[in-house]
């Protein structure tokens with residue numbers, strides 16, 4: 398029996414595709430829910446587990462000393478709050494999980510616990526949260542602080558935040574709502590508890606004022622790859638999304654998460670690891686290679702975009718460095734592991750060489766649906782993974798190429814579920 402895969406799609410509520418041949422009305426479509434609803438329905442047809450919705454709370458303005466590049470290219474701004482889209486997508490689907498990003502640093506725990514629990518009711522047990530600590534000083538400044546906390550402390554506070562939110566979800570026992578019409582008792586007061594949480598960073602009295610939700614505890618997803626990030630995942634997460642570079646790092650990541658899960662008294666199967674990939678598909682291998690070659694040929698565009706991305710993740714202006722010198726080593730309090738991954742990957746290369754290639758996730762996948770499905774099967778087996786997170790902009794071409802080309806090719810190999818076995822996101826994630 399082949400090892401079955403879980404599939405997710407990663408994107409943000411921002412401009413997906415505009416001024417390209419297949420963009421359609423992408424310059425305005427991205428603001429309305431319909432394009433995501435259509436995409437979600439296609440993902441459900443392809444039996445995806447979930448969509449994971451990226452988020453951030455600032456307009457980047459470090460690259461070349463201003464926000465000009467960001468705004469002109471619409472790479473990270475404008476961007477919309479994911480939360481209002483969640484119920485709209487859920488109402489148009491029956492099985493797909495929806496996992497918006499939530500920052501532990503800036504969401505008060507009580508509000509987050511309440512919001513996610515409510516969304517769990519609204520989605521009938523299909524919501525999750527991609528917990529991030531926010532890495533950029535501009536975000537901190539938007540909330541009245543001068544800078545982000547130091548990387549290690551962000552995780553320390555994040556641990557406490559996640560613990561408190563989890564405890565708030567437990568303040569109502571699952572059977573607290575008795576609805577005893579004869580006795581005139583709706584909720585049993587003996588099953589609703591004060592919390593009186595007293596931590597180093599947070600205090601909360603409790604109980605939560607939301608009814609116990611279908612999953613009890615919405616699915617927790619997490620992406621931080623530093624030792625502190627992996628430990629956070631091992632303690633709290635049901636799902637890890639991972640952008641490790643190359644097969645060896647991907648395998649090391651899964652093995653390390655498994656070890657840490659056991660260290661926290663959990664089973665390695667309790668937390669799934671999905672690898673970020675951006676497949677380049679074509680009707681034939683030759684057609685896909687042609688598309689890939691055109692992407693490689695756009696050297697100037699790739700360099701600008703990659704410099705902007707490195708700037709985004711580090712908070713250091715990569716536009717200031719000599720392109721023909723070795724990749725600079727920068728100190729950052731922002732996304733440390735992303736920058737460290739890139740440093741390792743770029744050893745021996747100049748900044749220009751490193752940035753000339755388009756960014757495609759953990760491994761390059763290029764070919765016809767059947768060829769890419771075969772690569773995915775081999776890679777998933779080799780790294781001991783649980784599946785893949787497709788990172789491509791949402792437009793009708795990219796979505797249907799994956800949901801109606803690649804996914805059926807994976808299904809023909811017996812790699813996808815034949816039907817959703819359970820009503821909730823967590824149960825479907827834990828099915829295999």
Ligand SMILES: Cc1cc2nc3c(=O)[nH]c(=O)nc-3n(C[C@H](O)[C@H](O)[C@H](O)COP(=O)(O)O)c2cc1C
Nearest residue numbers: 451452498529531620621622623626640732733734
């Ligand atoms: C696949 C992936 C998705 C991420 N999504 C987000 C996001 O939506 N918002 C955000 O602020 N950070 C996001 N991050 C950044 C991480 O949450 C984390 O802040 C970053 O990796 C730095 O932590 P680390 O040093 O532990 O890796 C993402 C990272 C990865 C690898």
